[in-house]
Amino acid sequence: MHADRKLEYQVGCTTGSEYYFVNLERGKFQSELDSVQLEQIQQLFQWVKPEKLASAYAVNWTDAAMVWLGAEYGDSKVLRIKDYGGRAT
Known part of the structure; x- marks a missing residue:
C-alpha cells in the first residue's frame, strides 16, 4: 500500500519450487483504495x-x-512476519 492509495499484493504460497494457490487465484495484483479506506488502514496500523x-x-x-x-x-x-497457519496476520 502506497501513499497514493495504490496497493500491490501477491496471492499464493510456495513449497520448494511448486506453487499452490488459494481460491484458484495466483500472481501479483494491483488495486486502489479510496481515501476513507486508506485512513482506516493507517489508523489500524498505528x-x-x-x-x-x-x-x-x-x-x-x-x-x-x-x-x-x-x-x-x-x-x-x-x-x-512469518505466520504458519495464517491465524495471527
Whole structure:
C-alpha cells in the first residue's frame, strides 16, 4: 500500500519450487483504495503498533499454510512476519 492509495499484493504460497494457490487465484495484483479506506488502514496500523509484533507466529498443527506479511512504513521501517497457519496476520 502506497501513499497514493495504490496497493500491490501477491496471492499464493510456495513449497520448494511448486506453487499452490488459494481460491484458484495466483500472481501479483494491483488495486486502489479510496481515501476513507486508506485512513482506516493507517489508523489500524498505528493502533496495532507494528514494532511490538513478533516476527513469527505458528499454530500447533502440521497441515497449515504459511502466510508472509511484509510492510514498509514510517522512516524506512520494515515489518516482516512469518505466520504458519495464517491465524495471527
